[in-house]
Amino acid sequence: MIKHLLKIIWNQRRSNGWIFAELLIVVAILWVMMDSMLVDRYTYHSPLGFDIENTYKIQLGTLQPGTPGYVDEQEAATRPGEDALRLIDNLRQSPEVEEVSMSAVGSPYTNNNMRTLLVPFDADTTVKPSGFSHCAVDPQYFDVLRLTDKEGTPLRKVIGQQTGLVPTADLEEKLFGDGSIVGHTFGFHLESTDRIPAIAVSSPVRKTEYEKSEPRLYQVISTSEMVNVIEGWQVIGMDVLIRMRSGLPPENMETFLQGMGERLTVNNVYVSSVEPLSDMRADILKSREDNMKKKTALVGFMLVNVFFGIIGTFWLRTQARRGEMGLRVALGSNRRQLSRLMNLEGIILLALTIPFLLVFIMNMLYFDMPDTYRLSYTWWRFAATFGGAYLLMAGMITLGIWFPIRKAMKMKPAEALHYE
Template identity: 25%
Template structure:
């Protein structure tokens, strides 16, 4: 029976070629959509690695004319002390512009012996940065006063970067290079998804902020109590504005920044979903049209089969099976191209993302073809042999 169906499909190869091409294009678009969906879902399942509730970001522009390093250190520490003294504030820390959920990114490479790692996110953080965000230190410690006299710049790395640089080996006390300088690792923290729920944590290195310099500053992270309201936000704004050297002050909430960056991240997937929906509708209409055309053109064949004893279910099953075979032929070609993505590591994603996307795409196409062929198949099974043969 299957051999007979292949023969029927081959005899209508020109007509079926267009349908196979349409299913193939649909598979590739659906495959791209599922790559994004699976990738985002896998990232979404991972823990955030920090707490963003009740954390505010104070953006400011500083034009300090102080030249003496000790005086500058006192000046910046006084700002932190004044904010920390407010009753609604739990913790406060300076930070670089690439705070969590911001669009700013600072990237460079890290070298350790013969290991070279690219695309490492560099963060400049204060001594209370980990407490503000409630980050988890898994090895060593966070920055502290003991680093004031350090001759080698102390840094903290995240778990993923630790794995790439050292594997299961020792990380604390090791010196790594980057930007033509040496740094010593004093701690390891859990991965932090700083770019939202749907992006991976990536590789991260944290450097201690130098309060005796104007470099790497412009943001202050403030962890507030649950009862901090608009009135307190106004007082915080006035406190920052009272310093004549600060201007361009803006206060943001990490909860709002999280929503914004999540919406931005989802835009490519939404666009692909819209394109995929139009394509799916076209494929569905094409399948319906082809099957209806087949029924009307093959009434004599269907009537003859019914006349010699074929049941309505067998006629229906034949049309459905033909559609599934066409889908299978298209999927064989589509899978051949799809498996090249993990083999060539096209988007630098885990192989599990591609394989899961292939499986979901195949299931989706089969389900779509099955749904589109069931009703025309049912209509074909209702054709009476006497009427069909009479029309012929």
């Protein structure tokens, strides 16, 4: 039967040539759209590496001279950094609070970034100094965002009260490949005399749902070091994250803060505002979400056009051959045989485009046109997009052939001979 159908396709090559060109263009467009959507969806639903449920960012401020309640620096018995940490302790003692952390450039869903040079001191000479995203955090930071190590164990349980470096797994892989970074010592510049050990490895962490994880370095520092960091960055520049116990709705957060009263002010340091991380997420993702909606609408519009175009093409093609189909019915073909014959002919015509599409895909990969940064081009990605495009096309072809065949089966032999 295949040989017979190939002869029919060849004998009708003038009309089939245009249909073949249309199928080739449409299936190539479908592959591009499906590949792009697959990368976006896969990246979006991949683990972020942190959890922001019931978590808020607290903005600290400082009273200025002349403001009611201002304490002159010369009269203050404590430093501003110590005041900030004391305020954090006041928050931590509230029964509604699960944990509070202080960090420099440690808040998710912000555009703030700090890069530092990481110099290995006890590694082999193949490990070169490199620049990475870096943030200074207290141990409670890992509890607030619920960060885990590579095995899924909460990082706070792993590090306890230790201070040192906690790189992400992709940073460890970049520096040591399959080796372990734990136990090696590092510095932040070539002339550094400090030897800071790596004490644990975090699971990969992504900035947003639409970005791939990048090497990142957390530096867990002591209380005295945090005081110096706060005064270096100033209180207003620090990131204070607070995780509330489950069951406290966001609309009650203001009521909670009001209930804290004077405990929200320590000398000149006070709580200025609070914002849910979910709202920060919505703000930072707004442009990407808008682009995704536009992209999805465009893909949907294209699919509708492709759907009606392919169905219309094969509908008209099958309709034009009513005489041939009627004659086959008159000669004894049943509905199942006729349907199988016409559908197989359409599928063979579609299958003839496969070598050309493979050449197209190889050229796209050669020029690095698909997004291979966020998702490597693997066999499963190829099978999902290539197979999905052809299955969708085969379904459209089958649907375009089904109705005319159904009408042809009701044709009387005399009418079939008239068409022939």
